[in-house]
Amino acid sequence: MSRIGLTVLVAFATAPVAAIQAASAPAAAGAALERCRDLRQAAPADALDACAAAAAAGDGAAAREAMFHASEAAQTLGRFDEVETWLARIAATLPADGAERDRFRLERRAGMLAFRRGEHAAALAAFDRAGRLAERLEPGDRATALNDLGIVQRKLGDYPAALTSLIGSLAIKERLGDPAQLAPALQNIADVYREAGDLDQAETYLWRAIALHARAGARLKEAHAHESLGLVALARGDAEAAVRAFAEAATIFAEAQAAPDQLRVLLRQGELDAAAGAREALAARLAAADALIARLGGAVPLGHARLAAEADVLAGRVRAGADRLAAALAAHEDTVTPERQQALARLATWYESLGDWARAYAAQRQAFELRHALDERQRSETLDRLRIRHGVAEREREIAVLALDGARQQVALEQARRTRDLLFAGAVLLVLALWALHRRRVWRLRVDAERRRAALERELAQFRAAAERLRADRRRLRLALERTGEPMLLVDTAGQVYLANRAARALLGRPAEAAADESTALADWIGAAQAAQVAQWSARSDEAAAPPPAGGAGVWLLPLALEEELIVLGLSTSPGPRPDTRDVLDDLVEAHVRDEAPPPVTPAEPAARPAAGPVPEAFRAALVALMREVVDLWESTTRRTRVELAEASGVWRITIDDGRLRVRTMERYLTMERVPDRPRWREVLRTAYFVVADCPLDAAQRERLRGLIDAVKALAP
Numbered sequence: 149m150s151r152i153g154l155t156v157l158v159a160f161a162t163a164p165v166a167a168i169q170a171a172s173a174p175a176a177a178g179a180a181l182e183r184c185r186d187l188r189q190a191a192p193a194d195a196l197d198a199c200a201a202a203a204a205a206g207d208g209a210a211a212r213e214a215m216f217h218a219s220e221a222a223q224t225l226g227r228f229d230e231v232e233t234w235l236a237r238i239a240a241t242l243p244a245d246g247a248e249r250d251r252f253r254l255e256r257r258a259g260m261l262a263f264r265r266g267e268h269a270a271a272l273a274a275f276d277r278a279g280r281l282a283e284r285l286e287p288g289d290r291a292t293a294l295n296d297l298g299i300v301q302r303k304l305g306d307y308p309a310a311l312t313s314l315i316g317s318l319a320i321k322e323r324l325g326d327p328a329q330l331a332p333a334l335q336n337i338a339d340v341y342r343e344a345g346d347l348d349q350a351e352t353y354l355w356r357a358i359a360l361h362a363r364a365g366a367r368l369k370e371a372h373a374h375e376s377l378g379l380v381a382l383a384r385g386d387a388e389a390a391v392r393a394f395a396e397a398a399t400i401f402a403e404a405q406a407a408p409d410q411l412r413v414l415l416r417q418g419e420l421d422a423a424a425g426a427r428e429a430l431a432a433r434l435a436a437a438d439a440l441i442a443r444l445g446g447a448v449p450l451g452h453a454r455l456a457a458e459a460d461v462l463a464g465r466v467r468a469g470a471d472r473l474a475a476a477l478a479a480h481e482d483t484v485t486p487e488r489q490q491a492l493a494r495l496a497t498w499y500e501s502l503g504d505w506a507r508a509y510a511a512q513r514q515a516f517e518l519r520h521a522l523d524e525r526q527r528s529e530t531l532d533r534l535r536i537r538h539g540v541a542e543r544e545r546e547i548a549v550l551a552l553d554g555a556r557q558q559v560a561l562e563q564a565r566r567t568r569d570l571l572f573a574g575a576v577l578l579v580l581a582l583w584a585l586h587r588r589r590v591w592r593l594r595v596d597a598e599r600r601r602a603a604l605e606r607e608l609a610q611f612r613a614a615a616e617r618l619r620a621d622r623r624r625l626r627l628a629l630e631r632t633g634e635p636m637l638l639v640d641t642a643g644q645v646y647l648a649n650r651a652a653r654a655l656l657g658r659p660a661e662a663a664a665d666e667s668t669a670l671a672d673w674i675g676a677a678q679a680a681q682v683a684q685w686s687a688r689s690d691e692a693a694a695p696p697p698a699g700g701a702g703v704w705l706l707p708l709a710l711e712e713e714l715i716v717l718g719l720s721t722s723p724g725p726r727p728d729t730r731d732v733l734d735d736l737v738e739a740h741v742r743d744e745a746p747p748p749v750t751p752a753e754p755a756a757r758p759a760a761g762p763v764p765e766a767f768r769a770a771l772v773a774l775m776r777e778v779v780d781l782w783e784s785t786t787r788r789t790r791v792e793l794a795e796a797s798g799v800w801r802i803t804i805d806d807g808r809l810r811v812r813t814m815e816r817y818l819t820m821e822r823v824p825d826r827p828r829w830r831e832v833l834r835t836a837y838f839v840v841a842d843c844p845l846d847a848a849q850r851e852r853l854r855g856l857i858d859a860v861k862a863l864a865p
Contacts, residue, residue, distance in 0.1 A: 192224040226408035291320035331360035371400035775817040
């Protein structure tokens with residue numbers, strides 16, 4: 149069989165498998181969600197894992213449903229941080245529009261989480277938001293919202309409002325005829341009656357709720373009802389009935405693995421054992437509570453520590469029990485709960501029995517202060533509830549006012565629309581006019597900027613040309629070098645070849661005339677090694693020192709004492725210039741000196757300036773002022789040193805003095821005392837032209853430098 153045929157056969161064989169897997173994926177996700185629902189009430193710990201798996205397997209509404217069940221299971225287990233995480237995940241998956249029922253469930257779960265954490269004002273606000281959302285949903289949802297609202301109102305001590313909300317919820321549920329929905333409402337009403345002191349009514353409602361829970365199979369809710377029944381019995385002083393009710397609740401909680409609820413009931417049973425003086429039963433309760441605390445992984449509750457202290461007292465170790473309870477109270481110093489207030493009162497009683505009046509007084513005072521703080525907190529929560537109610541009423545009033553103003557605004561809207569159209573048309577015309585003016589102004593600014601840029605470039609070109617004109621006469625130098633047959637290069641202080649005579653060009657294989665793109669770097673003419681030797685000699689040499697040979701065969705050096713610092717580099721095999729070559733160079737220097745000297749004074753013509761003697765002080769001062777300004781502008785605009793100025797401009801020689809780079813010739817023009825008798829004013833001007841052409845100067849700096857340049861030129865010989 150060919151390879152193509154085999155591939156086709158494999159594709160036909162695997163296609164049904166892929167189709168079966170695709171069809172079975174939704175079925176598997178549905179089965180995981182169904183298992184999550186079944187375990188939610190009976191086994192919350194197992195339900196948490198099953199619901200997490202269902203949320204990962206499903207998508208959309210199915211995944212949110214699994215996450216809601218997971219949050220409920222985590223709340224049953226007392227894992228409040230996990231509940232908050234699940235609620236955040238649900239909020240992130242809600243669509244922007246729709247899903248009103250999921251939003252209602254999310255607000256309700258947020259309120260239940262706040263309620264379990266003891267944040268009753270926050271729970272009241274969340275339940276109130278859930279109630280407003282429920283008004284657009286089914287009657288059952290409105291009944292659930294009223295039931296939640298009644299629970300938190302009861303916790304805040306607002307019993308009339310709680311009964312109103314709970315009875316309203318019960319009425320809706322009775323109309324719906326669902327026994328499973330009636331039981332929670334009956335139980336909550338019973339709790340209100342119990343806390344209000346009407347124990348007969350509370351017991352009646354609780355037995356009805358227990359029967360309905362048992363019929364619906366809601367074991368956890370049935371356990372909570374039995375626990376409330378035990379509290380009713382305690383309020384009546386019927387300890388035996390309370391023991392039976394708590395035992396029934398504990399059994400159901402243990403079967404459901406609801407560890408937080410089981411621990412709470414165990415501590416209630418321990419209270420009864422301590423009150424009855426049953427030491428062995430109390431010890432057994434404490435051991436079971438220790439195991440639950442270890443499984444939950446949290447801190448030891450204060451109630452557990454108080455019961456352990458009660459066990460010590462029952463055993464006759466009053467001092468040990470008091471110390472144990474005092475240590476537990478110190479560990480829970482920041483808590484403000486009725487349980488802590490009762491523990492402090494109990495501790496005061498024990499210290500009083502021991503005759504420790506100071507500690508008894510301190511504990512009793514703390515108990516009194518804590519009772520006062522609890523009362524203040526209850527009043528604060530009541531104020532929070534009233535503030536929330538006031539805010540809701542204010543919002544409803546604002547909504548009504550807005551609805552009333554809506555009709556008026558609708559009438560004014562049409563007129564405003566017409567006015568807006570007219571204003572919009574006028575605004576468009578105004579914007580177009582402003583845009584045209586702006587474009588014209590931009591064009592003018594651009595033209596002015598281009599004109600200024602062109603003027604600046606012309607000015608910079610003039611400065612560069614002036615600097616080039618100040619250099620030694622290239623024609624005279626070329627003629628002088630050509631008079632001898634000895635190959636020579638003329639090099640400036642920057643290491644650039646200024647001129648090369650024909651003999652040097654023929655020796656180095658260069659064209660007779662310089663090309664436009666010819667390199668001027670000395671290393672490109674004689675090699676990097678000999679160029680480096682020339683640079684080292686130039687850096688070490690002094691102006692007054694006689695130039696020694698560079699040290700390499702076929703190369704000799706001689707400075708040319710013109711206006712600028714130039715070096716004659718001979719390429720002959722002799723150790724120095726021939727006599728005729730030296731005579732030519734000396735004649736060149738003497739001719740330059742004669743040209744630069746002032747003209748002689750004749751009897752028929754008065755002298756414009758002295759023919760001999762030192763340079764005028766005004767000219768020296770102008771040179772110093774110009775050189776100082778040049779150096780200051782270079783250092784301030786480029787952040788570079790005067791040595792780098794000499795290197796970049798190629799005007800001044802850089803020497804080495806005690807291992808440091810110096811520009812001694814340039815530095816003579818920075819003070820009046822050191823200016824030479826025959827100053828190299830052209831070098832100063834060339835340096836100024838270089839700075840004004842190559843540094844980023846502003847208009848004021850450029851104008852100031854131009855004025856100093858003009859002053860030097862006016863006083864130059």
